[in-house]
Amino acid sequence: MPVPQDIDSQAAGRQLLTGHRELRAQLTALRAALDAADGPAAVRDAGESASLVRQLRERCLEYCLGLHHHHTMEDGAFPVFEQRYPEIAPVIERLREEHRQVAAGLERLGKLVEADDGEDVTWLRAELERTVASLEEHFRYEETHLLPALGVTVPPAV
Numbered sequence: 746m747p748v749p750q751d752i753d754s755q756a757a758g759r760q761l762l763t764g765h766r767e768l769r770a771q772l773t774a775l776r777a778a779l780d781a782a783d784g785p786a787a788v789r790d791a792g793e794s795a796s797l798v799r800q801l802r803e804r805c806l807e808y809c810l811g812l813h814h815h816h817t818m819e820d821g822a823f824p825v826f827e828q829r830y831p832e833i834a835p836v837i838e839r840l841r842e843e844h845r846q847v848a849a850g851l852e853r854l855g856k857l858v859e860a861d862d863g864e865d866v867t868w869l870r871a872e873l874e875r876t877v878a879s880l881e882e883h884f885r886y887e888e889t890h891l892l893p894a895l896g897v898t899v900p901p902a903v
């Protein structure tokens with residue numbers, strides 16, 4: 746796939762940071778929704794429960810899709826960054842490998858969610874946590890080692 750050479754590195758870096766902020770907020774909201782559905786107060790009738798679980802499954806898939814898009818956008822820009830800033834080539838190689846690992850997890854989770862028609866969200870929460878276990882570390886690594894090279898300063902609390 747041809748890589749656009751006219752990428753504005755700084756703008757791409759700022760976009761990356763905005764993406765992280767949104768994905769973090771979505772994940773926090775998703776965790777809270779899964780906790781609420783799974784908690785002791787979650788007494789509902791069967792119809793209500795099935796509908797809630799369906800909504801949560803959809804939200805999980807939506808989140809996975811957003812994360813997939815974010816990494817696809819980054820993967821598309823990496824060759825340009827490698828050319829412009831060869832000193833961070835090892836950083837980018839590590840990020841690519843982490844993207845591959847996350848993608849494998851997302852694919853697995855997507856298949857499990859689509860195949861499940863139960864009313865239980867316990868496994869969904871556990872699978873989501875497993876899939877995104879090292880995500881925050883990945884975001885932090887990008888913010889610490891990639892963004893400064895692009896000329897983007899990361900505020901202390903993103």
Ligand SMILES: [Fe+2]
Pocket residue numbers: 816819840844883887
């Ligand atoms: Fe990434």
Ligand SMILES: [Fe+2]
Pocket residue numbers: 761764765815819884887
């Ligand atoms: Fe990222």
